[in-house]
Amino acid sequence: MTEEFEPRIVAFLCNWCSYAGADNAGVARISSPPNILPVRVMCSGRVAPEMILRAFRAGADGVLVLGCHIGDCHYDSGNHRTAKRIPVLRRLLNYIGIEPERLRLDWVSAAEGNKFAQVTAEFTEAIRALGPAKQHYCATGR
Amino acid sequence: MMDAGRHPNITLLAYSEVEEVSGYVGNFKVKVKRKPRYVIEELCTGCGACVEACVWKERVPSEFEAGMGKRNAIYIPFAQAIPLKAVVDAQSCLFLAREGRCKQKCVTACERKAIDFEQKEEFVELDVGAIIVATGFQMFDAAKLPEYNYGKSPNIIDGLQFERLTSATGPTGGEILTAEGKVPERVAIIHCVGSRDERANRYCSRVCCMYAMKHAHLVRDKTGADVYEFYMDIRAFGKGYEEFYERVQDEGVFFVRGRGAEVVVETDGKLTVKAEDANLGRMVEARVDMVVLETALVPQPDIDKMGALFGLSRSEDGFFLEAHPKLRPVETNTDGVFLAGACQAPRDVPDTVAHANSAAAEALALLSQGVVQIAPTTAQVNEELCSGCGECVLVCPYTAISLTDHTAQVNSALCKGCGTCAAACLAKAITALHFTDEQIVAQIEGVLA
Numbered sequence: 001m002t003e004e005f006e007p008r009i010v011a012f013l014c015n016w017c018s019y020a021g022a023d024n025a026g027v028a029r030i031s032s033p034p035n036i037l038p039v040r041v042m043c044s045g046r047v048a049p050e051m052i053l054r055a056f057r058a059g060a061d062g063v064l065v066l067g068c069h070i071g072d073c074h075y076d077s078g079n080h081r082t083a084k085r086i087p088v089l090r091r092l093l094n095y096i097g098i099e100p101e102r103l104r105l106d107w108v109s110a111a112e113g114n115k116f117a118q119v120t121a122e123f124t125e126a127i128r129a130l131g132p133a134k135q136h137y138c139a140t141g142r
Numbered sequence: 143m144m145d146a147g148r149h150p151n152i153t154l155l156a157y158s159e160v161e162e163v164s165g166y167v168g169n170f171k172v173k174v175k176r177k178p179r180y181v182i183e184e185l186c187t188g189c190g191a192c193v194e195a196c197v198w199k200e201r202v203p204s205e206f207e208a209g210m211g212k213r214n215a216i217y218i219p220f221a222q223a224i225p226l227k228a229v230v231d232a233q234s235c236l237f238l239a240r241e242g243r244c245k246q247k248c249v250t251a252c253e254r255k256a257i258d259f260e261q262k263e264e265f266v267e268l269d270v271g272a273i274i275v276a277t278g279f280q281m282f283d284a285a286k287l288p289e290y291n292y293g294k295s296p297n298i299i300d301g302l303q304f305e306r307l308t309s310a311t312g313p314t315g316g317e318i319l320t321a322e323g324k325v326p327e328r329v330a331i332i333h334c335v336g337s338r339d340e341r342a343n344r345y346c347s348r349v350c351c352m353y354a355m356k357h358a359h360l361v362r363d364k365t366g367a368d369v370y371e372f373y374m375d376i377r378a379f380g381k382g383y384e385e386f387y388e389r390v391q392d393e394g395v396f397f398v399r400g401r402g403a404e405v406v407v408e409t410d411g412k413l414t415v416k417a418e419d420a421n422l423g424r425m426v427e428a429r430v431d432m433v434v435l436e437t438a439l440v441p442q443p444d445i446d447k448m449g450a451l452f453g454l455s456r457s458e459d460g461f462f463l464e465a466h467p468k469l470r471p472v473e474t475n476t477d478g479v480f481l482a483g484a485c486q487a488p489r490d491v492p493d494t495v496a497h498a499n500s501a502a503a504e505a506l507a508l509l510s511q512g513v514v515q516i517a518p519t520t521a522q523v524n525e526e527l528c529s530g531c532g533e534c535v536l537v538c539p540y541t542a543i544s545l546t547d548h549t550a551q552v553n554s555a556l557c558k559g560c561g562t563c564a565a566a567c568l569a570k571a572i573t574a575l576h577f578t579d580e581q582i583v584a585q586i587e588g589v590l591a
Contacts, residue, residue, distance in 0.1 A: 010586055016475055017455075037589035042519060042577055045537070046561030054583050058590045072455045074475050075560035076539035085565075111458040 007061040007127040011036045011120070012051070014044045016074035017109045018066035024113030032117040033124040036064070043067070044105075045078030049089045052103060053096075062102045062127040064120070069107040079107070097134060101126060147224040155266065156183075156225055163273070163451050166540075166556055167478030168514045172268045178261035180230035180238070181216075185256035188226035192216050195251035197244060202234045208302045211313045216248050216257075221311055230257075272505040275452055275462065275474075276482040276498065277445070282336030282343070282438035290335065290435055295407045296321035298433045300335075301353060308360050318364050322411075326367045326431035330415040331358055332402035333373040336438030345459045347438040347488045351377045354436040355387060358395045369395045370428045372402040372417050380492060398426060405433050439488035452479050462486050472501040477514070480504050519559030519576045523550045527571035534563035534572060 013019040019040050025032055037060075041047060044067025052063050065086060067079040086105040093100045104123050108116045146152050155174055162173040181192075198215040206220040207213075215235040218228050236244035237259060249257045284292035284300050292298050297320050299307070310316040320326050331354050337347040351373070358369045376397075378387040391397065400417040408414060413433050419426045441460040442448070449456055453476040457463045462485050465473040472480050482501040483494040508514070521534075521543075530548030542556035543563060550563075550572070561574035570579070 008590055010589060039582060039585045039589065041561065041582065042558075042574070043560035043562060046565050046574060046577060046582075048565035048579075051565075051579075051582055051586070055586045055590070058587045060586075060590055068455070071450065073539075074453075074455070075558055075562065076453065078539055078560045078562045081537055081562050081566065109455065109458075110463065 005128060005132060007035050007124060007132075008037060008059065009035050009062040009064055009120075009124060009127060010055040010058075010060040011038050011064040011066060012041055012044065012047045013038050014046075014067045014074075014079075015040055015042045017068035017072065017107070018044075018116065020110035021066070021108040021112050021116040024110060025116045026113075028113045030113050030117045032120045035124045035127075036120045043073070043075050043078035044082040045073075045075065045080075047082060047085075049085055052089060056098055056102070056133065059133075061130075061133045062104070062123060064123050065103075065105045066108045066116070066119070067105075069109055072107075072109060099130060101130060102133060143224045154225060156227070157229060158266075160448075160451060161265070163453075167508070168271045170270045170273060170478065172270055172273070174266045174268060176264040176266060178232070178263055179227065180232070180235075180257060180259055180261050181228045182256045182258050182261075183225065183227050185254045186227040187254060187256075188218060188223075188228065189253075190218060190228070191251045191253065192228050192248035192257060193218060195247040197247055198234060198236055202231060207313060208300075208306050210303055210306050228256075230259075271509045272478045272480065273452060274480045274482050274498075274501045274505055275448070275454065275485055276501075277442055277448060277485045279439040279461075279484040279488060280442055282347075282440045284335050284435045284437050286342065287335065287339075289404045290332070290402070290433075291405050291407055292435060295411070295413060297326075297411075297413060297431060298405055298407075298435065300435045300437050301350070301357065302437075304357055304434045308357075308364070318361060320431050324431070325365050326361075328368045328370070328428065328430040329361050329365075329432045329434065330370045330372065330402070330405075330413070330428050330430040331361075331434045331436060332405075332415070333371065333436050334401060334438075335435040336440070338374060343438050343440060343459065345488070346377060348377070348379075349439065349488060349490045350436045352380070352383055352386070352490065354434075355390045355395075357434055357436070359386075359390050359393060362390075362393045362395060367431075370415070370430065371395055371397050372400060372415065373397060374399070374401050380490065398428075400426070439484060442485070445485070452476065454479065454481075457487075459487070461488075472497060472504055477516075478508065514555075516555065517559060519574070520554045520557040521552050521559065521561065521563050522573045522575055523552055524571045524573065525549050527569045529569050529571070531568065533566050533568065537562050537566045 047065050055063050067082050073079040090100040090103050106119050157179050158174050158176045161175045165171045193214055196214040196216045200212040202213050204211045204213040216228055216230045232238045281302055306312040307314055307318055333354050336342040358371055361367055361369050378384045398419055399421045400419045402415055402417050404416045406414040413430050415428045454474050455463045462481050464471045465475055480501040482498040528549045532545055534550050535543045540556045542553045543550050561577050564572040564574040
């Protein structure tokens, strides 16, 4: 097992901005890390804290939540909820033995293919440095 | 514009602002503020007698003349204005701004008794099915680029001011003259002022090459002066445009390949344009009598506010974002709101006409169906599980959820399916159709498997 650790990162992408931003990166042939495993949701506001915990439980090394910039939300204020929920969840992650750095929230608009590539690359490197997520909190034994 | 003004099915609300937009596709409610023009539109015939009579003559810089002319306190915006009605500028009108210290000569001059200083702002509520946003662009302010010394000499002008100079109704009656009133012998035209420039706007403004060449042609035609065009690339992209480029070259315009680097105002009032000629590979200078800065097209300064009003997002360049750059160029991510013209991206007249026609057709196609198709991604409440806490009502951005008998109810015409309520529901009573908890968890486990 000398193989380099390849983090597995679940990325929740909102349909209108970040998912389109990821598409934009693809269309513009900007490379982004293959470690990002996208899950499309209609709005970053759909990402319940439980979903994030489920992702960690299923073996994710990091979770990235990307939404529209504040004020740009297709649903007007869905991302305002996300902006409040994620920091709260980050503070709670410690209690279950997950480094809060493994969860990141950022805003990527549909036009920001570049930013999508930059945020995903940065986060992948950050998780790579942290190493694999400990699985001891995993009650189901998965 | 004239046709639009006369059409029986088109009502123009000039001198008005949209204050509030609510509702959804097919059922928008729009609140419009009608600013007081102090002239009763129905009575005014646009004869101009009040303008003649105004005592505050030629005292106010005219917006239309781009700073090159003055207007009165009561004025008709420009000769071809639609609607052709007078308007009082409340800030400069002696009667309105200086507590009635005016004999109101305009009122006595008006035969139709159309002037009414008692007018107040009015609010109009409109029920509309679709909205077309066609708010246009603004010209880039050349003073933001200090190397061109715009404003330091009256002979450094921008493209819009040149248009006024060469217009038959302009301050010189259509003669191209320097500020000293002389026919220029040498004129420099600088392309890409504020376009394709990391410090201002990275995008190409698309129309400047062609209007710059039109200006070069007009200078050659009207004055015979030597014209130096400083350009980076000529983008003659439209029908007949390349032919026009060749024609302008044949007319003897000197094309210098290189961005104008600096405009120096000499002590004798003449101007020197410095640039690097990329074809010759060395610095060049031109001593000229007049410099025309062909400025970029930029988004309207209040585009932020408008975006929030109509639920529109903006692309990286600051203009409104279309639903798809190739396949849905006039639609937006808000159903029933369409874009037309330069509020979406810089574009020239033929392209704007095509874009606007397309927006009108899309809007009519939507309305003529009589029904609206909505996406199946809406929220659904399981009434058995709902505890009636009302958390979903608070988080819904569309006020699509209401509490009836302590149970949440979703109005599926209003619901856009964002799922914020489903994420907030503590009792898990709300299902976001097509993005259910089970589906998302299955996806998470799938990608990690």
